[in-house]
Amino acid sequence: MSKVIEVVESLATPIVNELNLELVDIEYVKEGKSWFLRVFIDKENGVDIEECGLVSERLSEKLDELDPIPYNYFLEVSSPGAERPLKKEKDFEKAIGKNVFIKTYEPIDGEKAFEGVLKGFDGETVTVDMKIKTRTKTVEIPYAKVASARLAVTFS
Known part of the structure; x- marks a missing residue:
């Protein structure tokens, strides 16, 4: 699982940097029968739905090219919310x-x-x-x- 997160981080970082956003966290988890890849992005005054959609679209293209995830999964790109994790x-x-x-x-x-x-x-x-x-x-x-x-x- 950490290998998936490493690969996704390497793909997502240039995308969010180009858009002047911050990559906050990445989760790859199984919930019930489904796998979820969650990418959390942010910026000073918060991100909007268009920015989340743009990162999702660009990251999805990169993931399709490289195909690093062996299972079907749902990609979710969102803000970390008010209770943002402190990771770094x-x-x-x-x-x-x-x-x-x-x-x-x-x-x-x-x-x-x-x-x-x-x-x-x-x-x-x-x-x-x-x-x-x-x-x-x-x-x-x-x-x-x-x-x-x-x-x-x-x-x-």
Whole structure:
């Protein structure tokens, strides 16, 4: 499966770069009896349906030429949405000051899930301010222990 993602990334990257878009994530998953190839793209003010359609059309042509996927699948190109995943170091850097949700591979201070404002990232440590009742607790999470992270939507 990771080989499929690598190939799709190599095909999608020049397409999104040419359109001044960002390749956020790629998923290749089986749901029920069907396989889905999901490509998530974005830009500063969000992407629109025309941009998703254009990337889908160009990527589909490249995939048809190379035919790297052995199964029938559905190609979906979309925005990562409000709860965008944080996958790369630059994603963390861009998310400083925003609300995030982070899961870790192992407990830190007895917890494996953290939600709060991302206060800093130095390449090795992710610093999050978590609100706990009437106080704020600062948690430092080693970047190597982050299993998954995403922006978190909060309703005030």
